Amino acid sequence: MAVLEQIRTKAGWLILVIISIALLSFIIDPTSLQTVSNMFSSVNDVGAINGKAVPYQDYSRRMEYYSQVEQILYQGQQTEGAADRAKQKAWDSFIIQNIFEKEYEKIGLSISEIELLDLAKGNNLSPIVLNLFTDRNTGQPNWENINFFWANADANPERQILINYLEDEILRNRKLEKYNALVSKSEYINSLQIKSGVADRSTNVEFNYVVQNYSAERDSSIVVTDKEIRQYYDENQNRYEQTESRDVEYVVFSILPSEEDFASAKEKMDVLAADFAKTPEPFQFAKAMSSVPPLAKYYKKDELNLLNSDLAEFAFSATKEDIFPVYLDNYSYKTARISDIKNLPDSVRARHILINYEQTQESYDAAKHKVDSLFNVVKENPSLFPIIALTNSADGASAQAGGDLGWFTDGAMVQPFNDSCFLQPAEKIMQIETQFGFHILQVTERGKETKKVQIATIEREIMPGKTTQNNIYSMADAAISAGEKNYDKLIAYLQENGIELKKENQVQRSATRFGNYNEARDLIRWIYDANLRDVSDIIEIDNRQQLVIAAVTKIKEDGFSPIEDERDVIEATLRLEKEHQAAAEKMKQTMNGVTTLEELAAKLGVDVQQSVEGTNFGSMYISGLGVEPKLAAAVSSSEENKLYGPVAGDMGAYVYSVTAKKVDEGYTEELEKNRLVRLSSTKSFYNILLKAAKIKDLRPKFF
Numbered sequence: 001m002a003v004l005e006q007i008r009t010k011a012g013w014l015i016l017v018i019i020s021i022a023l024l025s026f027i028i029d030p031t032s033l034q035t036v037s038n039m040f041s042s043v044n045d046v047g048a049i050n051g052k053a054v055p056y057q058d059y060s061r062r063m064e065y066y067s068q069v070e071q072i073l074y075q076g077q078q079t080e081g082a083a084d085r086a087k088q089k090a091w092d093s094f095i096i097q098n099i100f101e102k103e104y105e106k107i108g109l110s111i112s113e114i115e116l117l118d119l120a121k122g123n124n125l126s127p128i129v130l131n132l133f134t135d136r137n138t139g140q141p142n143w144e145n146i147n148f149f150w151a152n153a154d155a156n157p158e159r160q161i162l163i164n165y166l167e168d169e170i171l172r173n174r175k176l177e178k179y180n181a182l183v184s185k186s187e188y189i190n191s192l193q194i195k196s197g198v199a200d201r202s203t204n205v206e207f208n209y210v211v212q213n214y215s216a217e218r219d220s221s222i223v224v225t226d227k228e229i230r231q232y233y234d235e236n237q238n239r240y241e242q243t244e245s246r247d248v249e250y251v252v253f254s255i256l257p258s259e260e261d262f263a264s265a266k267e268k269m270d271v272l273a274a275d276f277a278k279t280p281e282p283f284q285f286a287k288a289m290s291s292v293p294p295l296a297k298y299y300k301k302d303e304l305n306l307l308n309s310d311l312a313e314f315a316f317s318a319t320k321e322d323i324f325p326v327y328l329d330n331y332s333y334k335t336a337r338i339s340d341i342k343n344l345p346d347s348v349r350a351r352h353i354l355i356n357y358e359q360t361q362e363s364y365d366a367a368k369h370k371v372d373s374l375f376n377v378v379k380e381n382p383s384l385f386p387i388i389a390l391t392n393s394a395d396g397a398s399a400q401a402g403g404d405l406g407w408f409t410d411g412a413m414v415q416p417f418n419d420s421c422f423l424q425p426a427e428k429i430m431q432i433e434t435q436f437g438f439h440i441l442q443v444t445e446r447g448k449e450t451k452k453v454q455i456a457t458i459e460r461e462i463m464p465g466k467t468t469q470n471n472i473y474s475m476a477d478a479a480i481s482a483g484e485k486n487y488d489k490l491i492a493y494l495q496e497n498g499i500e501l502k503k504e505n506q507v508q509r510s511a512t513r514f515g516n517y518n519e520a521r522d523l524i525r526w527i528y529d530a531n532l533r534d535v536s537d538i539i540e541i542d543n544r545q546q547l548v549i550a551a552v553t554k555i556k557e558d559g560f561s562p563i564e565d566e567r568d569v570i571e572a573t574l575r576l577e578k579e580h581q582a583a584a585e586k587m588k589q590t591m592n593g594v595t596t597l598e599e600l601a602a603k604l605g606v607d608v609q610q611s612v613e614g615t616n617f618g619s620m621y622i623s624g625l626g627v628e629p630k631l632a633a634a635v636s637s638s639e640e641n642k643l644y645g646p647v648a649g650d651m652g653a654y655v656y657s658v659t660a661k662k663v664d665e666g667y668t669e670e671l672e673k674n675r676l677v678r679l680s681s682t683k684s685f686y687n688i689l690l691k692a693a694k695i696k697d698l699r700p701k702f703f
Contacts, residue, residue: 147397204614356437
């Protein structure tokens with residue numbers, strides 16, 4: 001009863017809180033209430049940008065949208081990294097919305113409808129359009145494809161999604177270009193900077209010098225104190241700003257086929273090849289039996305030669321009854337037969353009439369009825385093709401030319417359209433269906449025909465068997481057991497057994513890959529949940545093909561690297577500076593009583609060197625010497641025919657004498673102004689805005 005009473009008491013408080021919130025909703029404005037709601041829902045946020053939360057559901061919807069766009073762009077084909085691209089595009093869209101769009105709104109930056117049309121299909125095509133619609137052979141925009149794409153944008157939902165996506169990309173790219181231009185034009189470089197820069201960079205000096213190269217031996221008399229290290233760290237702290245990362249040591253047990261697996265796979269492939277050799281329909285057999293479906297493409301010999309020279313030789317010398325011997329290609333066994341041989345052109349000229357439809361049965365039936373009627377008319381009287389195209393085709397660009405698409409190469413069009421054009425004879429009038437709608441199609445001219453071969457290829461991947469997998473898991477489990485989740489014990493076990501230990505430094509929380517391996521999110525999550533020198537259990541990555549045992553060896557958080565982590569590098573830097581200064585001081589003592597470079601060279605047992613070409617104040621690199629900015633700055637501000645030095649450079653201590661100064665009249669103030677603008681820090685406004693927004697990326701918690 002006491003427990004029940006406690007529950008009632010606590011439940012009473014909970015009910016009171018709920019009622020209070022309900023009552024408050026009547027008197028608090030919706031914006032404030034939303035803020036309160038956001039506070040309680042932050043656990044489901046995938047991040048925050050400019051103080052605005054990015055809810056999980058909103059991010060997921062955008063990710064699905066960009067995945068859908070990817071599917072449409074690549075016509076449903078699986079492409080490597082598609083999921084990662086969708087995740088990044090979704091995140092970038094929130095960054096643009098919450099940072100850049102707000103900046104554009106502040107200054108009234110926008111894109112008009114006329115400007116958008118010009119960027120999409122006018123005289124000033126956007127790089128987005130050029131990237132998709134540039135002819136690979138000519139390097140010029142493919143206007144037929146551009147006009148074909150934008151015509152009748154409402155043809156079907158998928159096409160409309162792609163249209164909207166490209167319009168958004170064009171707008172975003174153009175706004176960023178404009179904003180960038182505005183920032184660049186806002187740069188102010190004062191006249192003193194310009195005049196000083198011209199003087200520094202237009203005056204080139206030639207000089208003679210003597211160099212005493214630094215010794216490779218360490219000077220044990222030089223000491224760097226803790227106080228000097230601390231002072232250097234404090235004065236140069238900005239150099240040690242760091243982002244969150246982890247250093248990891250790990251061992252990988254790859255689940256790869258054993259010799260027994262290879263032998264078993266070869267036996268099975270030989271049996272399959274025997275059946276393949278007998279079938280009268282090799283291409284259909286290969287489609288049914290190959291783990292990777294064969295391509296229907298017809299190859300010229302030189303095209304096939306790029307893929308496999310032996311197979312190319314076979315394809316253009318064997319008969320259709322012959323079979324290419326089973327061969328090993330990485331972790332797959334393959335074999336092939338000639339499926340078909342044709343004389344085909346590399347390019348054709350064609351015309352078409354496009355009848356599109358909306359995604360309803362009624363629209364589809366109406367379009368089918370219309371195309372059937374027009375097809376019968378054109379087939380009876382081909383001379384009517386141009387006028388029917390002009391008055392009926394949904395492809396506005398080609399319709400104006402009587403349906404003419406001009407010349408195009410094999411592979412330039414979507415597959416059903418492409419195959420009909422290249423595999424059917426000229427003048428034949430055909431009716432086909434593609435993703436764009438129904439087409440009445442006629443090839444009007446064919447290029448020069450050459451022999452082409454269609455290859456039926458069977459590929460069977462060699463997979464590790466159950467015994468192999470168990471053996472590899474046992475090896476990984478033995479390492480875990482021997483290591484007892486202790487870093488030192490694990491390292492000792494690996495060394496004793498000759499197992500390679502790998503390292504991966506600066507692993508980012510948002511990473512999806514680990515080293516050379518894919519699909520490593522589970523491992524990355526463990527790394528960021530672990531403490532220093534923690535040892536993981538066995539973690540499967542790379543589509544469960546790799547077993548990893550990992551240990552975190554270094555943890556870096558956002559902010560500044562602690563002095564302890566930078567001590568060795570700072571000490572080495574200061575020691576080197578002191579050694580260089582000591583060498584310069586020693587050379588200075590050698591200069592006592594010396595009035596010429598020749599006398600100094602004789603004392604040091606070296607030769608007097610001559611600069612190869614002019615050096616100015618802005619030179620980082622001195623011809624014949626290398627990167628020596630200190631020497632370049634020194635000689636540029638020196639008078640002629642005087643002895644100067646020593647200068648402690650990067651490679652040695654220098655004493656020099658300027659022999660000539662020449663002014664480059666071609667280096668103008670305008671050139672210097674442009675140089676200063678390019679170097680200006682405001683050119684990095686993109687990173688500045690991102691940093692100011694204090695972006696919190698929590699996606700790795702969820703994805």
